[in-house]
Amino acid sequence: MLDDYNAIFQTNVIDLFPVSAFQFIRSIIKVTSGLEPEQFTRDLLGSLFHELIPQNVRHPVAAYYTNQAAARLLVNLAGIRGEDRVADFACRSGTLLVAAYESKAQSDSRADAQSRHATYLKEEITGIDIMPFAAHLAVVQLALMNPSNWTDKVRVAIDDSLEKKPFEIIKSLERHAVSPQKKLSQFQTVPKASDETNKGAISTDGIGTQFELYKPDVIVMNPPFSKKQQISSKLRAHLNSLFSSQLKYLSNEIGYWGYFVLQANQFLTEGGRIALVVPSSILRHASSEKLRQLLRDQYKLEFVVGSSFRTAFSEDASWPDVLLVATKSKNLSQNCTFAMLNMQLNLENVKMVAETLRSGVEGPQILVNRVKQSDLKAQDWLPFLPGVEIDVSLLDFPDNAPIVALSRIPKGARLIQGIRVESTNKIVNPKNTLISREREMHALGNQNGK
Helix, strand or coil, X not given: CCCCCHHHHXXXXXXXXXXXXXXXXXXXXXXXXXXXXXXXXXXXXHHHHHHHCCHHHHHHHXXXXXXXXXXXXXXXXXXXXXXXXXXXXXXXXXXXXXXXHHHHHHHCCCCCHHHHHXXXXXXXXXXXXXXXXXXXXXXXXXXXXXXXXXCCCCEEEECCHHHCCCCCEECECEEEECCCCCCHHHCCCCCCCCCEEEEEEEECCEECCCEECCCXXXXXXXXXXXXHHHCCHHHHHHHHHHCHHHHHHCCCCCCHHHHHHHHHHHHXXXXXXXXXXXXXXXXXXXXXXXXXXXXXXXXXXXXXXXXXXXXXXXXXXXXXXXXXXXXXCCCCXXXXXXXXXXXXXXXXXXXXXXXXXXXXXXXXXEEEEXXXXXXXXXXXXXXXXXXXXXXXXXXXXXXXXXXXXXXXXXXXXXXXXXXXXXXXCCEECHHHCCCCCECCHHHHCCCCCC
16 A cells, blocks of 8 residues: 555654554544445545544635535536546545546546556546645545556646646646745745745656646636635735736636636637536626626536535535536527526435436426526526525615615515625625525524514
8 A cells, every 4th residue: 555655655644643642543443444444435535635624724725625426416517528638726635536537437438447547547637736635635536446557647736726827847746935825814925935845746656747737628626715805915916917818807806716717717728618616606796797707708608506505515615606517619509507406415316416407307306497698698697596585675775885774674574695794894785795595593693583
Protein backbone atom coordinates (compact mmCIF):
# COMPACT_ATOMS: atom_id res chain seq x y z
CA MET A 1 0.00 0.00 0.00
CA LEU A 2 2.79 2.40 0.91
CA ASP A 3 4.53 1.74 -2.39
CA ASP A 4 1.38 2.37 -4.42
CA TYR A 5 0.16 5.43 -2.50
CA ASN A 6 3.36 6.89 -1.13
CA ALA A 7 2.14 10.48 -1.32
CA ILE A 8 -0.76 9.71 1.00
CA PHE A 9 0.80 7.33 3.52
CA GLN A 10 4.42 8.48 3.73
CA THR A 11 3.78 10.93 6.60
CA ASN A 12 4.83 9.54 10.01
CA VAL A 13 1.60 10.35 11.83
CA ILE A 14 2.12 8.14 14.88
CA ASP A 15 4.91 10.34 16.27
CA LEU A 16 2.43 13.20 16.54
CA PHE A 17 0.50 11.41 19.31
CA PRO A 18 1.56 11.00 22.97
CA VAL A 19 1.96 7.48 24.35
CA SER A 20 -1.17 8.00 26.45
CA ALA A 21 -3.25 8.16 23.26
CA PHE A 22 -2.20 4.73 21.98
CA GLN A 23 -4.93 2.81 23.79
CA PHE A 24 -7.57 4.99 22.15
CA ILE A 25 -5.95 4.58 18.73
CA ARG A 26 -6.02 0.79 19.17
CA SER A 27 -9.73 0.98 20.02
CA ILE A 28 -10.42 3.06 16.93
CA ILE A 29 -8.54 0.56 14.75
CA LYS A 30 -10.55 -2.34 16.18
CA VAL A 31 -13.88 -0.56 15.63
CA THR A 32 -12.90 0.46 12.10
CA SER A 33 -11.82 -3.09 11.28
CA GLY A 34 -15.15 -4.43 12.56
CA LEU A 35 -17.01 -2.08 10.20
CA GLU A 36 -15.30 -3.77 7.23
CA PRO A 37 -14.45 -0.53 5.38
CA GLU A 38 -13.37 -2.57 2.35
CA GLN A 39 -17.08 -3.18 1.76
CA PHE A 40 -17.89 0.52 1.63
CA THR A 41 -18.28 2.50 -1.57
CA ARG A 42 -15.26 4.22 -3.06
CA ASP A 43 -16.73 7.56 -2.03
CA LEU A 44 -15.98 6.86 1.63
CA LEU A 45 -12.83 8.95 1.15
CA GLY A 46 -14.89 11.94 0.07
CA SER A 47 -17.10 11.67 3.13
CA LEU A 48 -14.07 11.41 5.41
CA PHE A 49 -12.43 14.38 3.70
CA HIS A 50 -15.51 16.51 4.36
CA GLU A 51 -15.81 15.47 8.00
CA LEU A 52 -12.09 15.98 8.73
CA ILE A 53 -12.26 19.68 7.79
CA PRO A 54 -13.12 21.61 11.01
CA GLN A 55 -16.32 23.66 10.90
CA ASN A 56 -14.44 26.89 11.59
CA VAL A 57 -12.37 26.21 8.45
CA ARG A 58 -15.08 24.61 6.32
CA HIS A 59 -17.47 27.55 6.35
CA PRO A 60 -15.08 30.49 5.66
CA VAL A 61 -13.50 28.75 2.65
CA ALA A 62 -16.76 27.01 1.65
CA ALA A 63 -15.07 23.60 1.41
CA TYR A 64 -18.16 21.49 0.91
CA TYR A 65 -18.33 17.95 -0.38
CA THR A 66 -20.60 16.96 -3.29
CA ASN A 67 -22.66 13.95 -2.26
CA GLN A 68 -22.49 10.82 -4.39
CA ALA A 69 -26.03 10.83 -5.71
CA ALA A 70 -25.85 14.48 -6.77
CA ALA A 71 -22.56 13.84 -8.57
CA ARG A 72 -24.02 10.92 -10.50
CA LEU A 73 -27.17 12.84 -11.41
CA LEU A 74 -25.10 15.79 -12.62
CA VAL A 75 -22.82 13.76 -14.90
CA ASN A 76 -25.84 11.81 -16.17
CA LEU A 77 -27.62 15.02 -17.18
CA ALA A 78 -24.39 16.27 -18.76
CA GLY A 79 -24.38 13.17 -20.99
CA ILE A 80 -20.72 12.34 -20.40
CA ARG A 81 -19.65 9.71 -22.94
CA GLY A 82 -16.67 7.38 -23.21
CA GLU A 83 -14.58 9.61 -25.45
CA ASP A 84 -15.29 12.88 -23.59
CA ARG A 85 -12.42 14.76 -21.98
CA VAL A 86 -13.57 15.96 -18.56
CA ALA A 87 -12.14 18.56 -16.18
CA ASP A 88 -12.92 19.77 -12.66
CA PHE A 89 -11.12 22.95 -11.56
CA ALA A 90 -12.22 22.58 -7.93
CA CYS A 91 -12.03 18.81 -7.66
CA ARG A 92 -11.81 18.42 -3.85
CA SER A 93 -11.52 14.69 -3.10
CA GLY A 94 -12.57 13.73 -6.63
CA THR A 95 -16.26 12.84 -6.22
CA LEU A 96 -17.31 14.43 -9.52
CA LEU A 97 -14.28 13.01 -11.33
CA VAL A 98 -15.12 9.52 -10.09
CA ALA A 99 -18.72 9.95 -11.27
CA ALA A 100 -17.42 11.12 -14.65
CA TYR A 101 -15.10 8.09 -14.83
CA GLU A 102 -18.04 5.75 -14.19
CA SER A 103 -20.18 7.47 -16.80
CA LYS A 104 -17.38 7.22 -19.37
CA ALA A 105 -16.76 3.54 -18.58
CA GLN A 106 -20.45 2.64 -18.95
CA SER A 107 -20.61 3.96 -22.50
CA ASP A 108 -17.09 3.23 -23.74
CA SER A 109 -16.37 0.24 -25.94
CA ARG A 110 -12.96 1.35 -27.22
CA ALA A 111 -10.93 -1.23 -25.31
CA ASP A 112 -10.86 -3.46 -22.26
CA ALA A 113 -11.27 -2.01 -18.76
CA GLN A 114 -7.55 -1.87 -17.96
CA SER A 115 -6.66 -0.05 -21.17
CA ARG A 116 -9.50 2.42 -20.62
CA HIS A 117 -8.33 3.04 -17.06
CA ALA A 118 -4.90 4.13 -18.22
CA THR A 119 -6.35 6.29 -20.99
CA TYR A 120 -8.81 8.02 -18.69
CA LEU A 121 -6.26 8.92 -16.05
CA LYS A 122 -3.39 9.83 -18.37
CA GLU A 123 -5.33 11.68 -21.05
CA GLU A 124 -9.02 12.31 -20.45
CA ILE A 125 -9.76 13.24 -16.81
CA THR A 126 -8.27 16.41 -15.29
CA GLY A 127 -8.57 17.71 -11.74
CA ILE A 128 -7.10 20.72 -9.93
CA ASP A 129 -7.53 21.78 -6.31
CA ILE A 130 -5.68 24.26 -4.16
CA MET A 131 -5.88 21.97 -1.11
CA PRO A 132 -3.05 19.37 -1.20
CA PHE A 133 -4.87 16.81 0.97
CA ALA A 134 -7.96 16.98 -1.24
CA ALA A 135 -5.99 16.65 -4.48
CA HIS A 136 -4.09 13.60 -3.17
CA LEU A 137 -7.38 11.96 -2.20
CA ALA A 138 -8.69 12.62 -5.71
CA VAL A 139 -5.70 10.70 -7.10
CA VAL A 140 -6.40 7.78 -4.75
CA GLN A 141 -10.11 7.77 -5.62
CA LEU A 142 -9.32 7.61 -9.34
CA ALA A 143 -6.67 4.93 -8.81
CA LEU A 144 -9.20 2.81 -6.88
CA MET A 145 -11.45 2.68 -9.93
CA ASN A 146 -9.16 -0.11 -11.11
CA PRO A 147 -6.75 -0.94 -8.24
CA SER A 148 -5.25 -3.93 -10.06
CA ASN A 149 -3.90 -1.59 -12.75
CA TRP A 150 -0.99 0.42 -11.30
CA THR A 151 -1.41 4.15 -11.94
CA ASP A 152 1.83 5.97 -12.65
CA LYS A 153 0.40 9.05 -14.39
CA VAL A 154 -2.69 11.12 -13.63
CA ARG A 155 -3.85 14.57 -14.67
CA VAL A 156 -4.39 15.93 -11.15
CA ALA A 157 -2.58 18.95 -9.73
CA ILE A 158 -2.32 21.04 -6.59
CA ASP A 159 -2.74 24.60 -7.80
CA ASP A 160 -4.93 27.68 -7.98
CA SER A 161 -6.99 26.88 -11.06
CA LEU A 162 -8.23 30.47 -11.47
CA GLU A 163 -4.67 31.48 -12.36
CA LYS A 164 -4.51 28.99 -15.24
CA LYS A 165 -5.09 29.57 -18.95
CA PRO A 166 -5.97 27.13 -21.76
CA PHE A 167 -2.97 25.16 -23.04
CA GLU A 168 -0.80 26.17 -20.08
CA ILE A 169 1.62 23.50 -18.87
CA ILE A 170 1.12 22.21 -15.33
CA LYS A 171 4.63 21.36 -14.17
CA SER A 172 5.56 18.54 -11.79
CA LEU A 173 5.05 19.08 -8.07
CA GLU A 174 7.48 21.57 -6.54
CA ARG A 175 7.73 24.17 -3.80
CA HIS A 176 6.25 27.62 -4.47
CA ALA A 177 5.51 30.77 -2.55
CA VAL A 178 1.92 30.86 -1.39
CA SER A 179 -0.39 32.36 -4.01
CA PRO A 180 -2.05 35.69 -3.09
CA GLN A 181 -5.33 33.78 -3.30
CA LYS A 182 -4.33 31.08 -0.82
CA LYS A 183 -6.53 32.57 1.93
CA LEU A 184 -9.55 34.73 1.20
CA SER A 185 -9.31 36.56 4.52
CA GLN A 186 -5.58 37.24 4.31
CA PHE A 187 -4.97 38.51 0.78
CA GLN A 188 -1.50 39.97 0.35
CA THR A 189 -0.12 41.74 -2.70
CA VAL A 190 3.27 40.14 -2.02
CA PRO A 191 3.28 36.86 -0.06
CA LYS A 192 5.84 36.33 2.68
CA ALA A 193 8.98 34.54 1.55
CA SER A 194 8.54 32.03 4.36
CA ASP A 195 5.07 31.02 3.17
CA GLU A 196 5.51 28.13 0.77
CA THR A 197 3.39 25.26 -0.45
CA ASN A 198 3.52 22.42 -2.93
CA LYS A 199 2.11 23.15 -6.38
CA GLY A 200 2.03 21.10 -9.56
CA ALA A 201 1.13 17.72 -10.98
CA ILE A 202 0.91 14.79 -8.56
CA SER A 203 0.54 11.02 -8.74
CA THR A 204 0.13 8.06 -6.41
CA ASP A 205 3.88 8.29 -5.80
CA GLY A 206 3.77 12.01 -4.95
CA ILE A 207 5.44 13.96 -7.76
CA GLY A 208 3.55 13.59 -11.01
CA THR A 209 4.29 14.15 -14.68
CA GLN A 210 3.65 17.57 -16.18
CA PHE A 211 0.65 17.90 -18.47
CA GLU A 212 -1.04 20.44 -20.71
CA LEU A 213 -4.36 22.04 -19.81
CA TYR A 214 -6.27 21.35 -23.01
CA LYS A 215 -9.81 22.56 -23.59
CA PRO A 216 -12.09 19.76 -22.34
CA ASP A 217 -15.43 18.61 -23.72
CA VAL A 218 -17.16 18.80 -20.33
CA ILE A 219 -16.39 20.77 -17.18
CA VAL A 220 -17.96 19.42 -13.99
CA MET A 221 -17.55 21.46 -10.85
CA ASN A 222 -18.86 22.34 -7.40
CA PRO A 223 -16.92 25.58 -6.86
CA PRO A 224 -16.37 27.19 -3.44
CA PHE A 225 -19.46 29.11 -2.30
CA SER A 226 -17.49 31.73 -0.35
CA LYS A 227 -19.53 34.89 0.26
CA LYS A 228 -18.68 38.09 -1.56
CA GLN A 229 -18.14 39.77 1.84
CA GLN A 230 -15.07 37.55 2.33
CA ILE A 231 -13.40 38.87 -0.82
CA SER A 232 -11.21 41.87 0.02
CA SER A 233 -10.85 44.78 -2.40
CA LYS A 234 -7.29 43.65 -3.25
CA LEU A 235 -8.35 40.10 -3.96
CA ARG A 236 -11.32 41.35 -5.99
CA ALA A 237 -9.02 43.48 -8.13
CA HIS A 238 -6.70 40.53 -8.65
CA LEU A 239 -9.55 38.19 -9.63
CA ASN A 240 -10.99 40.75 -12.02
CA SER A 241 -7.60 41.16 -13.69
CA LEU A 242 -7.51 37.41 -14.37
CA PHE A 243 -10.72 37.66 -16.39
CA SER A 244 -10.26 41.01 -18.10
CA SER A 245 -11.30 39.39 -21.41
CA GLN A 246 -14.77 38.80 -19.92
CA LEU A 247 -15.34 42.26 -18.45
CA LYS A 248 -18.98 42.45 -19.57
CA TYR A 249 -19.77 39.48 -17.31
CA LEU A 250 -17.76 40.71 -14.29
CA SER A 251 -19.35 42.28 -11.26
CA ASN A 252 -17.93 43.35 -7.93
CA GLU A 253 -20.96 41.70 -6.36
CA ILE A 254 -20.41 38.10 -7.51
CA GLY A 255 -19.30 35.50 -5.02
CA TYR A 256 -16.08 33.53 -5.32
CA TRP A 257 -17.91 30.73 -7.15
CA GLY A 258 -18.75 33.11 -10.00
CA TYR A 259 -15.11 33.34 -11.05
CA PHE A 260 -15.03 29.57 -11.51
CA VAL A 261 -17.98 29.91 -13.90
CA LEU A 262 -15.98 32.45 -15.90
CA GLN A 263 -12.97 30.12 -15.80
CA ALA A 264 -15.07 27.27 -17.17
CA ASN A 265 -16.31 29.54 -19.94
CA GLN A 266 -12.83 30.45 -21.16
CA PHE A 267 -11.84 26.77 -21.31
CA LEU A 268 -14.84 25.66 -23.39
CA THR A 269 -15.22 25.79 -27.16
CA GLU A 270 -18.45 25.62 -29.17
CA GLY A 271 -20.32 22.46 -28.21
CA GLY A 272 -18.57 22.14 -24.85
CA ARG A 273 -20.72 21.48 -21.78
CA ILE A 274 -20.76 22.75 -18.22
CA ALA A 275 -22.30 20.75 -15.37
CA LEU A 276 -22.19 22.72 -12.14
CA VAL A 277 -23.38 22.75 -8.55
CA VAL A 278 -23.98 26.45 -7.86
CA PRO A 279 -25.86 28.54 -5.27
CA SER A 280 -29.55 29.00 -6.06
CA SER A 281 -28.89 32.74 -5.97
CA ILE A 282 -27.79 32.41 -9.61
CA LEU A 283 -31.49 32.30 -10.50
CA ARG A 284 -32.49 35.65 -9.12
CA HIS A 285 -29.97 37.76 -7.23
CA ALA A 286 -28.91 41.02 -8.84
CA SER A 287 -25.33 40.04 -7.98
CA SER A 288 -25.61 37.11 -10.43
CA GLU A 289 -27.31 38.97 -13.29
CA LYS A 290 -24.13 39.24 -15.36
CA LEU A 291 -23.54 35.50 -15.02
CA ARG A 292 -27.11 34.90 -16.21
CA GLN A 293 -26.31 37.18 -19.14
CA LEU A 294 -23.28 35.03 -19.93
CA LEU A 295 -25.52 31.98 -20.07
CA ARG A 296 -28.03 33.82 -22.27
CA ASP A 297 -25.35 35.05 -24.68
CA GLN A 298 -23.25 31.93 -25.13
CA TYR A 299 -25.12 28.86 -23.87
CA LYS A 300 -28.13 26.68 -24.44
CA LEU A 301 -29.43 26.02 -20.94
CA GLU A 302 -30.57 22.40 -20.60
CA PHE A 303 -31.25 21.59 -16.93
CA VAL A 304 -31.72 23.57 -13.73
CA VAL A 305 -32.57 21.25 -10.83
CA GLY A 306 -33.46 22.36 -7.32
CA SER A 307 -34.60 20.47 -4.26
CA SER A 308 -37.03 21.02 -1.41
CA PHE A 309 -34.27 19.71 0.86
CA ARG A 310 -32.06 22.63 1.89
CA THR A 311 -28.68 20.95 1.33
CA ALA A 312 -29.54 18.41 -1.31
CA PHE A 313 -26.35 18.44 -3.38
CA SER A 314 -23.53 19.80 -1.15
CA GLU A 315 -23.16 18.29 2.30
CA ASP A 316 -23.58 20.72 5.21
CA ALA A 317 -23.53 23.82 2.98
CA SER A 318 -24.93 27.05 4.41
CA TRP A 319 -26.75 27.95 1.20
CA PRO A 320 -29.31 26.10 -0.96
CA ASP A 321 -27.87 25.00 -4.28
CA VAL A 322 -28.98 23.87 -7.74
CA LEU A 323 -27.60 21.65 -10.48
CA LEU A 324 -27.05 23.51 -13.75
CA VAL A 325 -26.21 21.92 -17.11
CA ALA A 326 -25.66 23.91 -20.31
CA THR A 327 -24.03 23.56 -23.74
CA LYS A 328 -21.96 26.33 -25.31
CA SER A 329 -24.08 26.84 -28.39
CA LYS A 330 -26.16 29.44 -30.22
CA ASN A 331 -28.66 26.78 -31.28
CA LEU A 332 -31.57 27.66 -29.01
CA SER A 333 -34.17 25.29 -30.43
CA GLN A 334 -34.28 23.02 -27.39
CA ASN A 335 -36.29 23.95 -24.29
CA CYS A 336 -34.69 24.01 -20.84
CA THR A 337 -35.98 21.77 -18.05
CA PHE A 338 -36.42 23.49 -14.68
CA ALA A 339 -37.19 20.89 -12.03
CA MET A 340 -37.80 20.63 -8.30
CA LEU A 341 -37.10 17.39 -6.45
CA ASN A 342 -39.50 16.78 -3.56
CA MET A 343 -37.63 13.67 -2.58
CA GLN A 344 -34.28 12.83 -1.03
CA LEU A 345 -31.88 11.98 -3.82
CA ASN A 346 -29.93 8.75 -3.24
CA LEU A 347 -27.95 6.14 -5.17
CA GLU A 348 -31.02 3.92 -5.54
CA ASN A 349 -33.24 6.51 -7.24
CA VAL A 350 -30.71 8.66 -9.11
CA LYS A 351 -31.12 6.77 -12.40
CA MET A 352 -34.91 7.07 -12.22
CA VAL A 353 -34.65 10.79 -11.47
CA ALA A 354 -32.35 11.36 -14.45
CA GLU A 355 -34.68 9.47 -16.79
CA THR A 356 -37.68 11.44 -15.52
CA LEU A 357 -35.93 14.77 -16.03
CA ARG A 358 -34.92 13.80 -19.55
CA SER A 359 -38.46 12.73 -20.42
CA GLY A 360 -39.93 15.97 -19.11
CA VAL A 361 -42.85 14.09 -17.53
CA GLU A 362 -43.37 15.14 -13.92
CA GLY A 363 -44.77 13.26 -10.97
CA PRO A 364 -45.71 14.13 -7.38
CA GLN A 365 -42.10 13.97 -6.24
CA ILE A 366 -40.48 15.55 -9.31
CA LEU A 367 -41.99 18.81 -10.57
CA VAL A 368 -40.97 19.80 -14.10
CA ASN A 369 -41.31 23.04 -16.06
CA ARG A 370 -40.21 23.21 -19.70
CA VAL A 371 -39.01 26.72 -20.54
CA LYS A 372 -38.23 28.20 -23.96
CA GLN A 373 -34.70 29.57 -24.36
CA SER A 374 -36.22 32.89 -25.45
CA ASP A 375 -38.03 33.15 -22.10
CA LEU A 376 -34.65 33.17 -20.34
CA LYS A 377 -34.27 36.78 -21.44
CA ALA A 378 -36.21 37.53 -18.26
CA GLN A 379 -33.98 38.91 -15.51
CA ASP A 380 -35.54 36.69 -12.85
CA TRP A 381 -35.32 32.91 -13.40
CA LEU A 382 -36.62 31.88 -10.00
CA PRO A 383 -40.30 31.76 -11.13
CA PHE A 384 -39.32 29.09 -13.68
CA LEU A 385 -38.44 26.69 -10.86
CA PRO A 386 -41.65 24.78 -10.08
CA GLY A 387 -42.89 24.62 -6.51
CA VAL A 388 -41.21 27.88 -5.45
CA GLU A 389 -43.52 30.37 -3.76
CA ILE A 390 -43.16 34.00 -4.80
CA ASP A 391 -44.58 36.71 -2.55
CA VAL A 392 -45.92 39.18 -5.10
CA SER A 393 -46.45 41.87 -2.48
CA LEU A 394 -42.71 41.94 -1.83
CA LEU A 395 -41.78 41.83 -5.50
CA ASP A 396 -43.98 44.90 -6.07
CA PHE A 397 -41.92 46.97 -3.64
CA PRO A 398 -39.78 49.62 -5.38
CA ASP A 399 -36.03 49.19 -5.30
CA ASN A 400 -34.38 50.57 -2.17
CA ALA A 401 -37.65 50.76 -0.26
CA PRO A 402 -37.16 51.46 3.45
CA ILE A 403 -37.23 48.36 5.63
CA VAL A 404 -40.15 49.84 7.57
CA ALA A 405 -42.22 49.26 4.40
CA LEU A 406 -42.26 45.57 5.25
CA SER A 407 -44.77 46.40 7.98
CA ARG A 408 -47.35 46.87 5.23
CA ILE A 409 -47.38 43.12 4.48
CA PRO A 410 -50.85 41.94 5.60
CA LYS A 411 -51.16 40.32 9.01
CA GLY A 412 -51.46 36.55 8.85
CA ALA A 413 -49.25 36.32 5.76
CA ARG A 414 -47.13 33.18 5.75
CA LEU A 415 -43.47 33.57 6.59
CA ILE A 416 -41.16 32.52 3.78
CA GLN A 417 -37.41 32.48 3.54
CA GLY A 418 -35.72 35.24 1.64
CA ILE A 419 -35.83 38.63 3.34
CA ARG A 420 -32.12 38.97 3.91
CA VAL A 421 -30.42 42.23 4.91
CA GLU A 422 -27.06 43.16 6.39
CA SER A 423 -26.95 44.66 9.87
CA THR A 424 -25.97 48.04 8.43
CA ASN A 425 -28.70 48.12 5.78
CA LYS A 426 -31.83 50.23 6.13
CA ILE A 427 -33.33 49.39 2.75
CA VAL A 428 -34.74 46.34 1.00
CA ASN A 429 -33.86 45.47 -2.60
CA PRO A 430 -36.37 42.91 -3.93
CA LYS A 431 -34.13 42.04 -6.88
CA ASN A 432 -31.47 40.83 -4.47
CA THR A 433 -33.88 38.80 -2.37
CA LEU A 434 -34.21 35.05 -2.86
CA ILE A 435 -37.68 33.85 -1.89
CA SER A 436 -38.23 30.14 -1.58
CA ARG A 437 -40.33 27.63 0.29
CA GLU A 438 -42.35 28.32 3.40
CA ARG A 439 -40.41 28.18 6.66
CA GLU A 440 -41.58 27.28 10.13
CA MET A 441 -41.62 30.09 12.66
CA HIS A 442 -38.89 28.60 14.86
CA ALA A 443 -36.61 28.28 11.82
CA LEU A 444 -36.54 32.07 11.67
CA GLY A 445 -35.52 32.33 15.31
CA ASN A 446 -38.95 33.50 16.48
CA GLN A 447 -40.60 30.72 18.46
CA ASN A 448 -43.35 32.98 19.79
CA GLY A 449 -44.67 33.68 16.30
CA LYS A 450 -44.45 37.48 16.71
